[in-house]
Amino acid sequence: MANLSHPSEFILLGFSHLGELQILLYGPFLVLYLLAFIGNTVIIITIFVDTHLHTPMYFFLGNFSLLEILVTMTAVPRMLSDLLAPHKVISFTGCMVQFYFYFSLGSTSFLILSDMALDRFVAICHPLHYGTLMSGTVCAQLAGAAWATPFLAMVPTVFSRVYLSYCHGNVINHFFCDNAPLLQLSCSDTRLLGFWDFVMALAFVLSSFLVTLVSYGYIVSTVLHLPSASGRQKAFSTCGSHLTLVFIGYSSTIFLYVRPGKAHSAEVNKTVALVTSILTPFLNPFILTLRNETFKAVLRGQMQRLKGLLQVTCNDGFKERFMGVDKRNIETRLQTGGQFPDKVTPE
Numbered sequence: 001m002a003n004l005s006h007p008s009e010f011i012l013l014g015f016s017h018l019g020e021l022q023i024l025l026y027g028p029f030l031v032l033y034l035l036a037f038i039g040n041t042v043i044i045i046t047i048f049v050d051t052h053l054h055t056p057m058y059f060f061l062g063n064f065s066l067l068e069i070l071v072t073m074t075a076v077p078r079m080l081s082d083l084l085a086p087h088k089v090i091s092f093t094g095c096m097v098q099f100y101f102y103f104s105l106g107s108t109s110f111l112i113l114s115d116m117a118l119d120r121f122v123a124i125c126h127p128l129h130y131g132t133l134m135s136g137t138v139c140a141q142l143a144g145a146a147w148a149t150p151f152l153a154m155v156p157t158v159f160s161r162v163y164l165s166y167c168h169g170n171v172i173n174h175f176f177c178d179n180a181p182l183l184q185l186s187c188s189d190t191r192l193l194g195f196w197d198f199v200m201a202l203a204f205v206l207s208s209f210l211v212t213l214v215s216y217g218y219i220v221s222t223v224l225h226l227p228s229a230s231g232r233q234k235a236f237s238t239c240g241s242h243l244t245l246v247f248i249g250y251s252s253t254i255f256l257y258v259r260p261g262k263a264h265s266a267e268v269n270k271t272v273a274l275v276t277s278i279l280t281p282f283l284n285p286f287i288l289t290l291r292n293e294t295f296k297a298v299l300r301g302q303m304q305r306l307k308g309l310l311q312v313t314c315n316d317g318f319k320e321r322f323m324g325v326d327k328r329n330i331e332t333r334l335q336t337g338g339q340f341p342d343k344v345t346p347e
Contacts, residue, residue, distance in 0.1 A: 005166065005167065006092055009090060010091075010095050010170050010171070010177070011172065012078075012177075013171060013172065013173045013174065014079060015270075022083050026083045032279065033278060035282050036281035036282040036284075037072070039286070040284065043285055044065050046299055048062070050302065052294070052298055053294075056139045058295075059139050060116045060119060060139070061288060063112050063147075064109065064245075067109045067112060068109070070105050072278060074098055074102045074176075075102055076277060078098070082175065100154055100158045102176065102177075103150075103157070106276075107150035107153075108146050108147050110205055110208040111149070111208050113208060113212060113242075113245065113246060114209075116242055117212040117216060118142070118211065119139075120215065120216075120219060120239050121215040121216075121219055122134050125222045149204075153204075157196065157200065164188045166185045167187040168184065168186065168187060172185070173266045175270060175273075178269075180269070181266065197257070205257065205258055206254075212250075241287050245280075245287060245288070248275075248280050256272055
């Protein structure tokens with residue numbers, strides 16, 4: 001297929017309909033972005049440094065937090081700069097790169113969520129075989145497949161956009177290179193692309209949602225048959241945070257990319273996209289750790305260890321400083337025949 005025609009750059013409208021008021025969004029969005037980045041980074045570091053968290057559940061949680069950081073980095077920094085820029089321009093190549101990574105990373109997130117559901121299913125429904133079924137090799141294979149498959153599948157998707165003919169202008173009514181606004185600029189026949197997009201949604205979103213739904217169906221059935229009330233409470237508490245992520249992530253994504261017709265306005269789509277790209281990554285660290293007593297205990301221990309290390313470092317610094325002063329006083333006394341100088345200043 002020949003490359004018919006495409007603009008050298010696109011204009012991202014973003015929140016231009018708000019006029020000068022869009023500048024007021026910069027502060028809150030920047031704070032949410034930084035908190036999302038810091039919160040998910042803390043989760044990753046805590047899981048990495050503490051051996052108590054080197055388990056399949058936290059392995060997948062670390063992968064998910066990394067994906068949340070990367071997804072926000074593909075769209076939010078650009079959106080923040082455009083809020084302050086008079087000309088919101090992105091090159092054609094930059095648009096295609098952003099499209100590729102945003103949807104590849106987003107698809108990987110859903111597959112990791114289904115891996116987390118499988119992990120909880122095995123842990124609760126088949127606890128005696130958990131060590132074998134969820135070994136380190138199996139977890140690495142599941143995570144590797146979740147990362148590799150979307151990145152490979154998105155290659156033909158991106159190339160199909162590259163070879164479209166764009167003759168309906170170069171203005172994208174969104175804050176990033178989203179799929180639907182991009183296709184609206186094309187004068188090529190996009191029916192086949194629409195079918196391919198639906199197949200991709202089935203493969204990554206709906207299939208992972210089905211795996212998660214079936215896994216938790218078995219989990220609920222098993223938990224309800226537990227004789228101990230405390231055991232049921234602990235099991236539901238462990239799975240509660242994951243179910244919250246599943247509800248927020250799948251509901252917003254199905255609304256945007258899987259629903260038929262896609263008849264909602266561009267402003268509604270941008271608002272929902274904000275939830276998935278900035279609000280959800282901000283909330284995830286709180287959702288994932290708020291009811292997780294094990295993680296909170298480890299995090300408190302790491303904070304106490306860091307506090308103690310800082311105190312020891314500060315105390316050693318003071319000791320070295322004042323010991324240096326005493327040493328200089330003695331040397332000065334020897335040089336002055338046994339008399340201390342009136343004043344000695346530390347180096």
